[in-house]
Amino acid sequence: MLFTLTKDRGGFMGVYLERVNDVSELKNLNKTELVGLAEELRKHIIECVSKTGGHLASNLGVVDLTIALHYVFNSPVDKLIWDVGHQTYTHKILTERKDKFDTLRQYNGLSGFPKKAESCHDIFETGHTSTSISAASGMAEARDILGEKHEVIAIIGDGALTGGQAYEALNNIGSKDTNVIVILNDNQMSISPNTGGISNYLNKIRTSILTSDFKLNVEKWIESIPKVGKYMKKTVELAQGSLESLIIPGKLFEDMGVTYLGPVDGHNIQEMIDIFEKVKKLKGPKLIHVKTIKGKGYGIAEEAPCKFHGVGAFDIDTGKATASSSGTTYSQVFGSKLLELAEKNDKIVAITAAMPEGTKLEKFAEKYPNRFFDVGIAEQHAVTFAAGIATAGLKPFFAVYSTFLQRGYDQMIHDVCMQKLPVVFCIDRAGIVGEDGETHQGVFDLSYLSTIPNMTIMVPKDKNEFEEMLEFAADFNGPIAIRYPRGQAGISSNISPKIEYGKWETMIKGENIVIIATGKMVSKAVDIAEKLKENNVQAELVNARFVSPIDHEMLLELGNKFKKVYVIEDNIEHGGLGTKVIDFYNENKLLKDIEVTKLAFPVTFIEHGKPEELYNKYGLDVETIAGKIINDRTGILSNIVNEKK
Numbered sequence: 001m002l003f004t005l006t007k008d009r010g011g012f013m014g015v016y017l018e019r020v021n022d023v024s025e026l027k028n029l030n031k032t033e034l035v036g037l038a039e040e041l042r043k044h045i046i047e048c049v050s051k052t053g054g055h056l057a058s059n060l061g062v063v064d065l066t067i068a069l070h071y072v073f074n075s076p077v078d079k080l081i082w083d084v085g086h087q088t089y090t091h092k093i094l095t096e097r098k099d100k101f102d103t104l105r106q107y108n109g110l111s112g113f114p115k116k117a118e119s120c121h122d123i124f125e126t127g128h129t130s131t132s133i134s135a136a137s138g139m140a141e142a143r144d145i146l147g148e149k150h151e152v153i154a155i156i157g158d159g160a161l162t163g164g165q166a167y168e169a170l171n172n173i174g175s176k177d178t179n180v181i182v183i184l185n186d187n188q189m190s191i192s193p194n195t196g197g198i199s200n201y202l203n204k205i206r207t208s209i210l211t212s213d214f215k216l217n218v219e220k221w222i223e224s225i226p227k228v229g230k231y232m233k234k235t236v237e238l239a240q241g242s243l244e245s246l247i248i249p250g251k252l253f254e255d256m257g258v259t260y261l262g263p264v265d266g267h268n269i270q271e272m273i274d275i276f277e278k279v280k281k282l283k284g285p286k287l288i289h290v291k292t293i294k295g296k297g298y299g300i301a302e303e304a305p306c307k308f309h310g311v312g313a314f315d316i317d318t319g320k321a322t323a324s325s326s327g328t329t330y331s332q333v334f335g336s337k338l339l340e341l342a343e344k345n346d347k348i349v350a351i352t353a354a355m356p357e358g359t360k361l362e363k364f365a366e367k368y369p370n371r372f373f374d375v376g377i378a379e380q381h382a383v384t385f386a387a388g389i390a391t392a393g394l395k396p397f398f399a400v401y402s403t404f405l406q407r408g409y410d411q412m413i414h415d416v417c418m419q420k421l422p423v424v425f426c427i428d429r430a431g432i433v434g435e436d437g438e439t440h441q442g443v444f445d446l447s448y449l450s451t452i453p454n455m456t457i458m459v460p461k462d463k464n465e466f467e468e469m470l471e472f473a474a475d476f477n478g479p480i481a482i483r484y485p486r487g488q489a490g491i492s493s494n495i496s497p498k499i500e501y502g503k504w505e506t507m508i509k510g511e512n513i514v515i516i517a518t519g520k521m522v523s524k525a526v527d528i529a530e531k532l533k534e535n536n537v538q539a540e541l542v543n544a545r546f547v548s549p550i551d552h553e554m555l556l557e558l559g560n561k562f563k564k565v566y567v568i569e570d571n572i573e574h575g576g577l578g579t580k581v582i583d584f585y586n587e588n589k590l591l592k593d594i595e596v597t598k599l600a601f602p603v604t605f606i607e608h609g610k611p612e613e614l615y616n617k618y619g620l621d622v623e624t625i626a627g628k629i630i631n632d633r634t635g636i637l638s639n640i641v642n643e644k645k
């Protein structure tokens with residue numbers, strides 16, 4: 001294979017990739033050249049992702065599938081909807097973004113997910129799983145009402161097919177004649193090996209023969225089996241229904257009214273092209289089962305698809321991370337502490353919605369397989385499942401990323417909090433997560449949790465406090481959430497008082513202004529207070545360990561002492577800690593004497609980039625906040641601000 005270095009950017013492109021700037025040019029390549037293109041694409045993706053980080057294994061698995069889809073369908077007239085959207089790298093490269101591909105996930109660079117602003121080929125934005133069939137179904141119905149003619153294709157993974165919304169959509173399309181195409185990309189993996197009944201079912205049919213024009217006549221098929229066939233037919237006539245479901249691939253989908261095709265080899269471009277061409281001629285909802293290998297073409301990733309699901313920069317030869325990570329992460333602290341608590345309390349069970357690695361529950365799963373539940377990508381189910389477990393007298397800890405818990409909002413209200421059930425929500429990746437961007441930033445949780453009656457919310461400032469909070473939660477008899485950020489859990493030098501329900505902690509005594517900070521922002525606030533001190537502003541610093549309830553007693557004391565209150569949080573500015581502080585002073589008629597400034601993210605979707613770049617952009621870095629406080633006091637822009645500018 002010939003590889004040439006692209007003009008002004010890193011990354012290798014081969015001869016075929018050089019010829020394809022847009023999908024329309026794909027059709028100029030013959031079958032052998034398409035295979036060559038796939039090889040070049042893999043190399044280009046590996047080269048770039050080894051520098052930028054990203055979802056490597058999922059993308060390597062769908063290179064051939066994406067080529068076949070773009071070869072047969074005519075994007076953007078035909079609509080491709082990518083479930084999760086983390087597997088769109090080949091799609092991006094083939095749709096005029098190959099020269100920008102090395103900016104993937106970087107601030108101001110290409111997003112790691114479909115983005116309408118990037119390309120007319122990104123027809124629908126995704127990031128959370130299991131939405132593609134719903135969106136495709138909606139687009140197909142609208143197309144028919146509008147009298148348009150084009151195909152709508154949802155591409156969904158077997159992992160995403162564990163999410164309830166996918167079944168709501170299948171249920172819907174199966175009852176209609178509307179033309180919708182669903183491509184099931186089955187690599188047997190979610191992030192970890194896929195779990196659950198549907199995964200078992202798919203595994204069974206992965207090994208079955210291609211039924212081509214489907215609707216197999218079971219009786220004929222059985223009869224055709226030499227010798228055994230006739231005998232089988234007689235003995236199983238009565239049980240035909242159940243037999244069919246065993247031997248006809250995709251019977252489940254067929255029974256729902258969705259024509260099933262496959263399974264087809266997802267690394268044989270020609271086979272896929274042939275079947276996609278056939279599908280175009282069929283009416284109604286169709287599902288094509290495509291078997292792929294996660295990490296395909298890069299041995300190290302094929303062997304460890306879970307590790308290479310999402311990676312930072314790495315060395316291509318060894319697969320090892322190039323950036324060294326030091327210190328313990330919040331997720332690791334959670335994993336170890338929960339193990340320790342579970343040893344002492346056999347009522348504790350752990351739940352994850354398909355994120356055992358991310359939330360660091362692997363050791364728990366190993367040690368207590370009967371007390372560990374991976375329910376699939378089903379956050380809403382996980383919440384009510386936890387409610388059931390709590391009702392029966394056990395103590396569930398549901399570890400979940402902030403952004404994905406949005407899925408379980410009604411279940412938190414209706415199934416957990418209304419009944420005051422002792423479920424512990426361990427909310428990981430709260431605040432800014434960074435390179436995954438808009439769909440993944442955990443900046444809404446303080447707002448959405450704060451609106452729920454009976455929900456207690458704790459936010460640790462460091463490792464020690466987090467461990468204490470987990471202990472507190474284990475003994476707490478009601479719904480309780482602990483939200484903590486992605487990344488390292490520092491240890492502050494401060495010796496904290498014991499956790500007391502609803503009580504905050506004064507960390508620094510001051511005279512001029514007070515800063516109330518929560519969670520990750522507390523350590524920033526310590527630096528801010530230091531900078532202020534250098535500029536003769538003595539700031540008091542309060543650690544808001546609880547966001548629900550807030551510490552009324554302390555707020556009244558602070559209200560008597562200070563005229564200026566700054567509230568710093570890594571949440572949007574509406575509905576979080578700052579809003580609660582303002583509401584409290586307002587309700588107590590103190591706002592005429594006190595000015596409260598909320599320092600938080602605006603109510604917007606925060607793009608991708610490194611966390612520090614995003615804190616800078618939104619004015620939540622140490623220098624900007626310190627500069628603002630000094631400016632408020634003196635009326636002149638401080639040196640700190642000037643230096644930064």
Ligand SMILES: Cc1ncc(C[n+]2csc(CCOP(=O)(O)OP(=O)(O)O)c2C)c(N)n1
Nearest residue numbers: 058127128129157158159160189190191404
């Ligand atoms: C609602 C939701 N929960 C969790 C995730 C995290 N997540 C991203 S990809 C993924 C696995 C998806 O598996 P699959 O659909 O089979 O795609 P694959 O990566 O295997 O190609 C998970 C759990 C998510 N994106 N959305």
